[in-house]
Amino acid sequence: MLIIGAKGFAKEVLEVFHQLKKVDKVAFYDDVNTDIGDFLYDIFPILKNEAQVLEFFKCNGNEFTIGIGNPKLRYELNKKFMALGGQLVSAISPLALMSSYDIKIGNGCNILMNAVFSNSVCIGEGCLIYYNAIITHDCEIGNYVEISPNVTLLGRCRIGSFSQIGANATVLPDIIIGKNVTIGAGSVVTKNIPDNSLAIGIPAKVIRNLEPLSAIYL
Numbered sequence: 001m002l003i004i005g006a007k008g009f010a011k012e013v014l015e016v017f018h019q020l021k022k023v024d025k026v027a028f029y030d031d032v033n034t035d036i037g038d039f040l041y042d043i044f045p046i047l048k049n050e051a052q053v054l055e056f057f058k059c060n061g062n063e064f065t066i067g068i069g070n071p072k073l074r075y076e077l078n079k080k081f082m083a084l085g086g087q088l089v090s091a092i093s094p095l096a097l098m099s100s101y102d103i104k105i106g107n108g109c110n111i112l113m114n115a116v117f118s119n120s121v122c123i124g125e126g127c128l129i130y131y132n133a134i135i136t137h138d139c140e141i142g143n144y145v146e147i148s149p150n151v152t153l154l155g156r157c158r159i160g161s162f163s164q165i166g167a168n169a170t171v172l173p174d175i176i177i178g179k180n181v182t183i184g185a186g187s188v189v190t191k192n193i194p195d196n197s198l199a200i201g202i203p204a205k206v207i208r209n210l211e212p213l214s215a216i217y218l
Contacts, residue, residue: 002056002064002086004077006030006046009128010067013110014044016091025060028067029053053084065091066108066126071144071162074126075217078108088126096129106143124161142179160195162217169204180213 001017003010006028017023027045030036038046047053064086066074078088088108095113103117106125115129118136123129124143134152141147142161151165155173159165163177166185171177176192183189184200193199198208 001026001061001089002047002053002081003028003067004064004081005067006036006040007033008067009069009110011040012112013065013067013091014040016093016110016112019094019113027056027060029064050084053081053086057085062086063089065089065110067110069128069146071126071128071146071164072213072217074108074128075144075162078126130167148185162213180210180217182210 001022003013003026010028014026017026027047028040029047031048036046040046047056062085064081066077068074068077082088090105090107090109092111093113096111096115098117099119101119104122106123108126109123111129112131114132116134120138121135122140124141126144127141128146130147130149132150133147136153136155138156139153140158142159144162145159146164148165148167150168152170154171157171157173157175159177160179160181162179163181165183166187168185169183169187171189175189177189178193178195180196181193182198183204187200187204188202190203193206196210196212197206198210199206
């Protein structure tokens, strides 16, 4: 398993594989940072270029997951490593609490411990669901969405692709949050939020328009 990234969130993804008892063939990839050395925790190799990636895929299988949090960057990295022959897979903690019926999770999601999923929940590709997030019945989350720690999504709400929901935010039932939206930490969303917006507060209000997604993300 190749984890893309070797700092920050990548270490949290490593813990998921430790919980799954699947760390014997884990390696990391980082061609950006120059201060990380050749091994993480003196155990796990850190690959630095595409030639090393191709050799790793040849010897260890082509599965990879993304250990970086930024939604747009996660999408771009998925495309890059799929072009190298990789297969995007999810990393789902066995300590996440999953209900019994109609849960759909797309490829390449990272779901950390103590996240709670109710029945009839749909999660798109490449999403990140952090510790203690609660996703209740009939919620729909698009592709490459980041759900921060302690977020609560209440019944039937919908989150558009490439959006980020800040820590401790609450989204009330039936709310629609558009694409490329950032919800500030601790906010309570009581009304629909349009695409390309930054919203904060209790109740959450749009305070700034964000640059629209470029065509490569659509």
